[in-house]
Amino acid sequence: MKRMVAYCGLVCTDCDSYKATQAGDRKALEALARKTKADFGIDATPEGCMCEGCLPELGRKIDYCSKCEIRACALSKRLENCAYCADYACEKLTSFFAMAKAAKPVLDSVRASL
Numbered sequence: 001m002k003r004m005v006a007y008c009g010l011v012c013t014d015c016d017s018y019k020a021t022q023a024g025d026r027k028a029l030e031a032l033a034r035k036t037k038a039d040f041g042i043d044a045t046p047e048g049c050m051c052e053g054c055l056p057e058l059g060r061k062i063d064y065c066s067k068c069e070i071r072a073c074a075l076s077k078r079l080e081n082c083a084y085c086a087d088y089a090c091e092k093l094t095s096f097f098a099m100a101k102a103a104k105p106v107l108d109s110v111r112a113s114l
Contacts, residue, residue: 004053005110007074007081008096009103012053017062021050055081070096083110 004012012018020028029046036044044063052059054071065071069092070082079085082093088111089097089104097104 004055005081005106006054006071006103007079008068008070008093008100009082009105009107009110010100011106012051012055015051017049017051018053021052021060081107081110083107084114 001013003014004018006012016028017032019025020032026046029049032049033044033046036042036049048063050060051062051065054061054065054068057075073090073092074082074085077085082088082090088107093107
């Protein structure tokens with residue numbers, strides 16, 4: 001499977017939601033919904049945890065994608081991901097990196113290869 005890097009630097013193809021969706025694993029999606037509720041206090045559903053990656057415009061995405069400011073910004077600029085942005089790394093992205101530390105090295109690596 002080809003590696004898919006999200007706008008923010010998370011690797012979609014390594015994500016449990018993506019893997020469970022691709023495998024059609026309902027039990028794993030149910031477990032992810034329970035974990036989301038326990039970890040973040042969000043009433044998630046298995047359907048809301050389904051994801052085919054945030055890059056495709058069509059297809060299933062986790063519920064948060066519709067609220068993600070990073071995704072919305074990158075889509076508006078028609079970027080492959082944020083590493084391609086002239087404003088890399090903006091305040092939104094820097095704040096995100098504080099929570100998702102694995103994302104920064106991914107985007108830094110992409111940016112270094114440009």
